[in-house]
Amino acid sequence: xxxxxxxxxxxxxxxxxxxxxxxxxxxxxxxxxxxxxxxxxxxxxxxxxxxxxxxxxxxxxxxxxxxxxxxxxxxxxxxxxxxxxxxxxxxxxxxxxxxxxxxxxxxxxxxxxxxxxxxxxxxxxxxxxxxxxxxxxxxxxxxxxxxxxxxxxxxxxxxxxxxxxxxxxxxxxxxxxxxxxxxxxxxxxxxxxxxxxxxxxxxxxxxxxxxxxxxxxxxxxxxxxxxxxxxxxxxxxxxxxxxxxxxxxxxxxxxxxxxxxxxxxxxxxxxxxxxxxxxxxx
Amino acid sequence: xxxxxxxxxxxxxxxxxxxxxxxxxxxxxxxxxxxxxxxxxxxxxxxxxxxxxxxxxxxxxxxxxxxxxxxxxxxxxxxxxxxxxxxxxxxxxxxxxxxxxxxxxxxxxxxxxxxxxxxxxxxxxxxxxxxxxxxxxxxxxxxxxxxxxxxxxxxxxxxxxxxxxxxxxxxxxxxxxxxxxxxxxxxxxxxxxxxxxxxxxxxxxxxxxxxxxxxxxxxxxxxxxxxxxxxxxxxxxxxxxxxxxxxxxxxxxxxxxxxxxxxxxxxxxxxxxxxxxxxxxxxxxxxxxxxxxxxxxxxxxxxxxxxxxxxxxxxxxxxxxxxxxxxxxxxxxxxxxxxxxxxxxxxxxxxxxxxxxxxxxxxxxxxxxxxxxxxxxxxxxxxxxxxxxxxxxxxxxxxxxxxxxxxxxxxxxxxxxxxxxxxxxxxxxxxxxxxxxxxxxxxxxxxxxxxxxxxxxxxxxxxxxxxxxxxxxxxxxxxxxx
Numbered sequence: 228x229x230x231x232x233x234x235x236x237x238x239x240x241x242x243x244x245x246x247x248x249x250x251x252x253x254x255x256x257x258x259x260x261x262x263x264x265x266x267x268x269x270x271x272x273x274x275x276x277x278x279x280x281x282x283x284x285x286x287x288x289x290x291x292x293x294x295x296x297x298x299x300x301x302x303x304x305x306x307x308x309x310x311x312x313x314x315x316x317x318x319x320x321x322x323x324x325x326x327x328x329x330x331x332x333x334x335x336x337x338x339x340x341x342x343x344x345x346x347x348x349x350x351x352x353x354x355x356x357x358x359x360x361x362x363x364x365x366x367x368x369x370x371x372x373x374x375x376x377x378x379x380x381x382x383x384x385x386x387x388x389x390x391x392x393x394x395x396x397x398x399x400x401x402x403x404x405x406x407x408x409x410x411x412x413x414x415x416x417x418x419x420x421x422x423x424x425x426x427x428x429x430x431x432x433x434x435x436x437x438x439x440x441x442x443x444x445x446x447x448x449x450x451x452x453x454x455x456x457x458x459x460x461x462x463x464x465x466x467x468x469x470x471x472x473x474x475x476x477x478x479x480x481x482x483x484x485x486x487x488x489x490x491x492x493x494x495x496x497x498x499x500x501x502x503x504x505x506x507x508x509x
Numbered sequence: 510x511x512x513x514x515x516x517x518x519x520x521x522x523x524x525x526x527x528x529x530x531x532x533x534x535x536x537x538x539x540x541x542x543x544x545x546x547x548x549x550x551x552x553x554x555x556x557x558x559x560x561x562x563x564x565x566x567x568x569x570x571x572x573x574x575x576x577x578x579x580x581x582x583x584x585x586x587x588x589x590x591x592x593x594x595x596x597x598x599x600x601x602x603x604x605x606x607x608x609x610x611x612x613x614x615x616x617x618x619x620x621x622x623x624x625x626x627x628x629x630x631x632x633x634x635x636x637x638x639x640x641x642x643x644x645x646x647x648x649x650x651x652x653x654x655x656x657x658x659x660x661x662x663x664x665x666x667x668x669x670x671x672x673x674x675x676x677x678x679x680x681x682x683x684x685x686x687x688x689x690x691x692x693x694x695x696x697x698x699x700x701x702x703x704x705x706x707x708x709x710x711x712x713x714x715x716x717x718x719x720x721x722x723x724x725x726x727x728x729x730x731x732x733x734x735x736x737x738x739x740x741x742x743x744x745x746x747x748x749x750x751x752x753x754x755x756x757x758x759x760x761x762x763x764x765x766x767x768x769x770x771x772x773x774x775x776x777x778x779x780x781x782x783x784x785x786x787x788x789x790x791x792x793x794x795x796x797x798x799x800x801x802x803x804x805x806x807x808x809x810x811x812x813x814x815x816x817x818x819x820x821x822x823x824x825x826x827x828x829x830x831x832x833x834x835x836x837x838x839x840x841x842x843x844x845x846x847x848x849x850x851x852x853x854x855x856x857x858x859x860x861x862x863x864x865x866x867x868x869x870x871x872x873x874x875x876x877x878x879x880x881x882x883x884x885x886x887x888x889x890x891x892x893x894x895x896x897x898x899x900x901x902x903x904x905x906x907x908x909x910x911x912x913x914x915x916x917x918x919x920x921x922x923x924x925x926x927x928x929x930x931x932x933x934x935x936x937x938x939x940x941x942x943x944x945x946x947x948x949x950x951x952x953x954x955x956x957x958x959x960x961x962x963x964x965x966x967x968x969x970x971x972x973x974x975x976x977x978x979x980x981x982x983x984x985x986x987x988x989x990x991x
Contacts, residue, residue: 250737250743251742254741254742254744264699268799269800271792271801295800296800310699311699311735311736313697313698313736313738314738314742315741315742316738316741444787444788444801445698445787447925448764448923449764449765449783449787449923450766450781450783450784450787451765451766451783451784452780452781452784454768454775456775461774466925480775484775484777484876486777486876487777491802492802495802
């Protein structure tokens with residue numbers, strides 16, 4: 228069991244968990260993830276390690292409750308534990324000194340790019356962060372992002388916070404500014420967002436690194452469920468990634484593959500909610 | 510004691526002539542069309558009377574050639590003799606001396622090419638059913654034992670890490686623990702057992718059998734740590750450094766699944782056999798109430814001709830497929846799968862398309878698999894494997910309608926640990942090179958099983974684990990004295 232040391236809500240349906248996992252905390256490098264099972268019967272789900280505290284021997288995970296597994300996770304309380312946490316998995320982020328780096332996080336993707344922003348800044352880069360979400364309540368980690376950014380732009384689809392529009396609108400705005408010279412873009416969030424960001428930067432030949440989130444089982448290269456097409460070649464996101472050159476990724480294929488279990492997920496979620504309802508009525 | 514057992518004990522030792530007159534026992538098994546709807550075991554196991562009678566067929570050869578055929582060198586005539594005498598727990602103890610997983614090997618060993626093929630009775634009628642007898646005594650032991658095995662040797666004070674809890678790792682860990690070594694077994698998954706739990710399906714290898722053997726291992730004093738991915742969670746250097754292990758055994762098993770490299774392989778509804786079986790077995794998606802999803806095809810094509818392909822295709826039938834078929838590019842005679850598995854598949858209404866190779870996976874407008882475009886093959890010249898090479902017949906392309914494709918054409922070495930370990934010598938395929946003592950290029954680091962051999966069998970992996978344990982023991986003693 229992996230003890231849940233701290234738990235707090237950081238946005239609408241978004242929870243931050245601090246879990247004791249000493250070895251993982253020590254080995255983890257920026258960009259890596261863990262595979263988690265909240266309970267004994269749960270699915271194995273991949274989650275990016277948002278932060279670690281080596282002294283406390285803990286790792287931080289940020290999870291949006293969207294399905295049964297993630298909802299069950301939110302029912303766990305401080306002092307209880309996660310059944311299984313395995314990692315750190317995946318290749319560490321590629322960090323180098325580019326000059327100016329735009330770091331783009333959409334929705335939960337902010338939890339993925341924030342540690343990258345920290346590492347990139349430590350490597351001597353100027354950081355411009357663009358944090359976007361559908362609406363104000365779903366914006367997460369703005370303050371942390373602000374603390375590592377030379378400039379922070381918030382966007383919401385509905386204009387409830389920051390500029391109204393998509394992260395790509397903010398990116399285009401930046402690229403049109405004469406004084407801003409963008410040397411690289413790091414981006415994580417919904418696949419459609421990463422696709423559009425990559426489409427914006429490709430003609431300008433700005434190096435763009437995206438962090439992919441395909442379906443995974445083991446996370447160690449064994450199942451091949453997370454295969455993605457990058458530069459026309461098959462790559463396993465769990466061991467070759469999760470970060471890839473955004474200009475080479477077949478996003479449409481990834482988006483399609485991510486719908487594989489949609490029916491099952493909806494059914495499982497409904498069954499879970501009905502069950503909870505009944506329990507409450509009793 | 511029941512009257513029946515009483516009479517067995519008093520039965521006279523049969524003469525050689527009487528022994529020769531006993532025909533080989535038949536394994537009671539569930540009827541194909543009944544069993545292909547659930548995940549209960551196919552073979553039911555022998556009863557006590559049947560086992561005794563079968564054991565009496567053994568001629569107790571002075572030079573037991575069957576033992577030569579066994580990769581772990583079990584005293585086969587020894588345990589069979591005790592079965593014939595009705596001392597089943599005694600027989601189990603003999604088995605266990607050389608084999609840490611008797612209930613496992615009794616189920617999945619290819620006895621027909623190992624011990625049984627060497628049986629002297631092959632010349633006259635049929636070999637003694639060594640595998641079924643091994644399974645019988647180990648199942649009997651589970652029901653009737655008074656306790657679990659304990660390590661009796663004095664503690665050596667040495668610590669060894671076994672990486673990977675499949676058959677090689679379990680065997681090595683068990684052997685070392687019996688020698689008094691302090692062993693920790695690391696597993697990357699959340700449950701120990703390796704291929705025995707993620708790969709081999711419930712109807713061939715029930716998870717309870719593996720769980721029981723794991724408990725035996727713990728009873729021997731082996732510590733088991735799940736969720737540890739050596740190369741990521743801990744490095745090999747950390748194991749031998751700060752974690753204080755005196756030697757390490759790497760048995761991380763088969764690795765990355767191979768795909769066919771034909772168009773359409775990323776449509777939804779194409780699985781590697783690893784993924785399909787892991788979802789069904791380890792994640793228990795065969796149970797419709799499980800959280801982990803699995804695609805239940807109506808018409809399923811499994812590509813490949815090995816035991817894994819048979820496991821996958823038989824699983825698909827049990828998950829409700831109306832039609833499940835094997836698509837294999839060579840002919841029936843060249844299938845690497847065990848004859849028993851192929852026969853079982855046929856009894857379960859599995860179809861076979863031999864001399865057929867997929868050239869494209871076809872998908873519908875929503876990205877789901879809808880079929881397989883294949884080409885017929887003929888057998889040409891011998892290839893490097895000594896089998897006749899399949900050659901495509903021009904213009905023979907045709908389509909098979911299906912909604913699920915499982916690719917079971919083998920695996921490649923998983924580089925996760927090997928790449929993270931400096932100085933570990935690999936061969937050109939990425940498998941670990943070992944010397945005659947199964948030691949790698951790093952002193953004190955040993956390896957075995959599929960990460961050394963490529964894809965092999967449970968029993969060969971166990972043989973490796975056993976050899977490695979002996980080598981590790983010699984290494985530790987040598988270092989102490991040196």
